[in-house]
Amino acid sequence: MAGTSRETKVNRPAARRRPARTATERPASRRRRPAGESPYHHGDLHDALLAAAERVLERDGLPGLTLRAVAREAGVSHAAPTHHFGDLTGLLSELAAIGFRRFNEAMIAAGNTETLPLMKAMARAKAYVAYAQARPGMYGLMFRTERLDMTRPSLHEAATASFEGLATAVRLSRNEKVTGEALEKLSLEQAAAIARAWSLVHGFTTLLLDGRLKDILHRLPEGTGVDQLLDAMLRSTVPRPPAS
Secondary structure, eight states: OHHHHHHHSOOOOOOOOOOOOOGGGSOTTTSOOOGGGOSSOTTHHHHHHHHHHHHHHHHHTGGGOOHHHHHHHHTSOTTHHHHHHSSHHHHHHHHHHHHHHHHHHHHHHHHTTOOSHHHHHHHHHHHHHHHHHHOHHHHHHHTOGGGSOTTSHHHHHHHHHHHHHHHHHHHHHTTOOOOTGGGTSOOHHHHHHHHHHHHHHHHHHHHHHTTTTHHHHHTSOTTOOHHHHHHHHHHHTSOOOOOO
16 A cells, blocks of 8 residues: 555645746836936936926925925925925025016017017017916915025126116116116116006905906996006006196
8 A cells, every 4th residue: 555655646836936036127116226227317406306396386385385395396305306406495496586586587679579669668668477377386486585595696796687687778768877876876866666567466456366356347348458657657657748
């Protein structure tokens, strides 16, 4: 019986060990990404983070704009924004600098569509409001001074250029010659003219974005809207020639 038992046993082959997977055979999800396969080229991550920050800002508002939210939006580690900008103030300041540069470019382009100084100033004012309507989050950030580091070179340069553009437009509309030195010191009358123009456009923009002009707009004649209201406001500030 014992001999018969041995003869009837099934001879099972010895279990073979599977060879270890090479790096190329590992699942893609576990494989380390080679340096050349990085989603960002060298230096691009800085700009990608700012683009992500702008998307978060316009979608979730300033309260939702955090370093972690930006990292999540960009699909990178939460430490990446800190590495590039230091802290949230640094990130917001660089983002505001981009806003001011675009803001100024839009007003310059609008002013270039006109030839008369007065019409140039009015075109710039309309571009001011249009920019804020198109990018309310960015516009709001640009004027939240308490959240920004205005000494940061990129932001200081962009904000200064924006102010000088406004001052130049106002002074040209007053038929005054403008040079770099002339903007360094202003007379009280010149300063008042610049502040008046800025207050009018900025105040109008703020009321518009906050929805506080709805009552006025609802009372306007049919077919009259924001553009016509702004145009009428700007024209009402133009000095009338003395009666003969």
